[in-house]
Amino acid sequence: MGILQKAAKLLFVCVHLILLSGCWDRKEVNDLALIVGLGIDQTKDGKIMLTAELIVPKAVGGGGQMIGGGDGGGGAETIVRSGTGTTVADAISNLQEKLPRRIFWGHTEVIVFGEKAAKAGIRQHLDFLGRNPEARLRANVFVSKGTAKSVLELSPLIEQSSAEVLRELSESQLLLRVTAKDALQMLSGDAGAAALPMVKILPPEKGKQELQTIAFIQRTAIFKKDKMVGDINDKLTRGVLWLRNEVKQADVTVTPKGEKGKITSTLIRAHTELIPKYEKGKWKMIVKATAEDDIILNGTKWNLMNPKYTKMIEKELAKETDKRIRDTLKKVQKEMKADIFGFAEVFHRKYPREWNRVKDRWEEIFPDVEVVVKTKAYVRRPGIGTTPQGLPEHEVKQ
Structure with missing residues (x-):
């Protein structure tokens, strides 16, 4: 019995020694x-x-x-x-x-x-x-x-x-x-x-x-x-990024109504939410896009510490974002008819039964999906210098 136990132990050790020799399949740089x-x-x-x-x-x-x-x-x-x-x-x-x-x-x-x-x-x-x-x-x-x-x-x-x-x-x-x-x-x-x-x-x-x-x-x-x-092009691509909730960096320049100078903002944070709706056989997508911005250039005479002016800038920034999204939808949805925005997946998750009935015809349905765009922009920081730089104080619009 002792001899059998020793033989078993010896066999056990030999088998594991073979398994430990792991350089047979090495790949040298x-x-x-x-x-x-x-x-x-x-x-x-x-x-x-x-x-x-x-x-x-x-x-x-x-x-x-x-x-x-x-x-x-x-x-x-x-x-x-x-x-x-x-x-x-x-x-x-x-x-x-x-x-x-x-x-x-x-x-x-x-x-x-x-x-x-x-x-x-x-x-x-x-x-x-x-x-x-x-x-x-x-x-x-x-x-x-x-x-x-x-x-x-x-x-x-x-x-x-x-x-x-x-x-x-x-x-x-x-x-x-x-x-x-x-x-x-x-x-x-x-x-x-x-x-x-x-x-x-x-x-x-x-x-x-x-x-x-x-x-x-x-x-x-x-x-x-x-x-x-x-x-x-690159401008329409940024509209794609907004619709896909993938925009990370963006500078937007606007010319406020009644002003000759321009204002440029840089993005701090952004978020886009796609809200699907299906009513009486009609497919509808609500796009809610929100941006938080920092003003990096003020070419106007406005004092950006005045909330009246920041509200006006926010409206202009929201309008520009809205335009980018709508221009992208016109080109990609209406002309190219390619759903690169992920609308199909969003509808599928919310309305699986209705989606399964039309999934084979989605390429035909997608161009006719009604898209409602709602954009908001918030100026979180008006910049270090709130008044226009290099402008005499009496010319600044307070």
Whole structure:
């Protein structure tokens, strides 16, 4: 009995020793090609061209930080390589053949779709990225005016790589910010519509080389199902942000009635509430948008400590916000007929039974949904200097 117990203990120890030898599947950094930016384009013959912006190993110094080189641009720290195929998976295989290291997706910061690829459809590309265990669904997604490859090939002077430039711009949230996870959720949502930030290459400054510039977020690409159907400018994009309750930063300039000067406010806080109504077969959405602002420029003769003037400014600010929202509804709801505002989900939650009867016809119903916009603005801080700066006291309107 003692011999059997010893044998069992010995077997137990041997089995666990085998399980503890956990280096068989290790992935050394020296064996990996780290992707920071990914571009997806469609070629003239209908194939997929995948472009990867890769970190240059020799540019990594002690502590894992980049060593600046050359003129300080991103080209010293990253290289750009491309592969083609009938699908993204095939293109990656083709790209891998051109690299001595195994591709690793865990550091991908941005994913850029070329305009042609976006119009052809992005679902299958996002499907691949969603299934890849290494891919980061937190990566920011963009559409480029032109090709994605041309965006990643830039050598910015202000950041280490084109991917880092786009990530920083996206994080600033001046316009739309969308991650891969957000894009997948929008396309699989009740409306089947999506909006992605659109980037354009900024012309280089005089005396700089053609590639020594950056791409910046200029517009928003609108998708129905998974195909891009058009785009809107930055002003209408801010209307989209209001309707989606995603506005974080905004400066609004107004000219009060009867005044020659202008007043500019900056946003402190904002909130938008969507209130759905369904009555007698009619769909209606009430939009309540509220803004709290800080005055940062007073070009009038008004003394902003006088509540009469702040009330007048609040009305003008509310009117401007109302206009932005209505202009956006006219373009996106009435003309493009794409529910990128999330109306479908709001109606579905409030009226599930009625929604299920019309969900297959929502694309036809959405343009005719009545939208009532109610905006309010509050001036919380009139600024450090309440009276107009540089103006004689006798000219100030008290």
